Amino acid sequence: MTQRIPVVAGNWKMNFDHLEATYFIQKLAWLLRDAHFNYKAADIVIMPPFTSIRSVEVLVEAEKMKISVGAQTVSETAEGAFTGDISAQMLAKLGCSYVIIGHSERRKYHPEDDANLVDKVRAVLAAGMSPILCVGESFEERRQGIELGYAVQQVSDVMRDFSDEEARKVLIAYEPIWAIGTGMVATPQSAQDAAGAIREYFRTTYGESVSESVRILYGGSANASNASSLMEGPDVDGFLVGGASLDAEEFSRIARLTVKSAKDRAHRAA
Numbered sequence: 001m002t003q004r005i006p007v008v009a010g011n012w013k014m015n016f017d018h019l020e021a022t023y024f025i026q027k028l029a030w031l032l033r034d035a036h037f038n039y040k041a042a043d044i045v046i047m048p049p050f051t052s053i054r055s056v057e058v059l060v061e062a063e064k065m066k067i068s069v070g071a072q073t074v075s076e077t078a079e080g081a082f083t084g085d086i087s088a089q090m091l092a093k094l095g096c097s098y099v100i101i102g103h104s105e106r107r108k109y110h111p112e113d114d115a116n117l118v119d120k121v122r123a124v125l126a127a128g129m130s131p132i133l134c135v136g137e138s139f140e141e142r143r144q145g146i147e148l149g150y151a152v153q154q155v156s157d158v159m160r161d162f163s164d165e166e167a168r169k170v171l172i173a174y175e176p177i178w179a180i181g182t183g184m185v186a187t188p189q190s191a192q193d194a195a196g197a198i199r200e201y202f203r204t205t206y207g208e209s210v211s212e213s214v215r216i217l218y219g220g221s222a223n224a225s226n227a228s229s230l231m232e233g234p235d236v237d238g239f240l241v242g243g244a245s246l247d248a249e250e251f252s253r254i255a256r257l258t259v260k261s262a263k264d265r266a267h268r269a270a
């Protein structure tokens with residue numbers, strides 16, 4: 001089995017102005033330093049609102065933290081008369097490495113659908129960053145028992161026309177909508193079932209090598225109490241964390257537990 005580096009990405013949503021963001025990063029730096037956190041063992045990503053990205057980056061650099069910064073959405077267009085939009089090139093130039101695409105809150109409150117999601121993924125890849133494509137069912141699909149097919153279809157609707165090299169750089173976040181911000185969390189088995197089904201899609205579409213490289217995250221009320229058990233499934237490669245990413249202690253605990261779980265899992269598989 002390929003050893004994939006786990007990812008712990010904090011989606012701050014519309015929280016923290018740039019001063020609060022600075023305070024958070026200082027605290028996180030101290031917590032990770034105190035815990036002798038091995039930055040090589042996981043990709044830690046902070047995804048602040050646009051207005052805090054630069055402040056976070058400056059501090060990450062000053063504190064010599066080996067973590068990445070990302071954005072929560074992006075325009076599919078490169079430039080022009082699109083008031084309020086931010087292009088992928090602008091984010092890349094700022095130093096961003098990841099961009100969330102198709103978060104359920106963006107799909108609900110903004111016109112993000114499968115058609116422009118393809119263009120957004122393309123724009124992010126062309127700018128040299130990695131998209132984190134969010135998929136996942138609502139209560140209704142789960143009630144009908146079609147949640148796995150639904151999530152795979154969402155991946156397929158966006159991903160079917162990319163090259164192997166492009167597909168390899170995409171991350172998928174399986175985020176059942178009913179679990180986001182609700183305190184309800186998928187069982188480790190259902191998180192694994194979804195991640196396994198998505199990896200199988202990559203295997204049949206792009207082949208073994210791509211499917212073994214793509215990182216598939218779980219999102220939906222993940223926290224330090226459930227992170228280890230959610231990481232038990234072999235196809236879950238970390239987390240997209242919302243609410244719990246706003247607490248530096250909780251976020252650093254999730255990062256440490258994710259690294260430990262990935263290591264334990266690798267030992268078990270060896």
Ligand code: PEP
Nearest residue numbers: 180181219220221242243
């Ligand atoms: C999210 O919004 O991506 C998310 C997973 O939120 P929460 O962890 O708060 O459920």
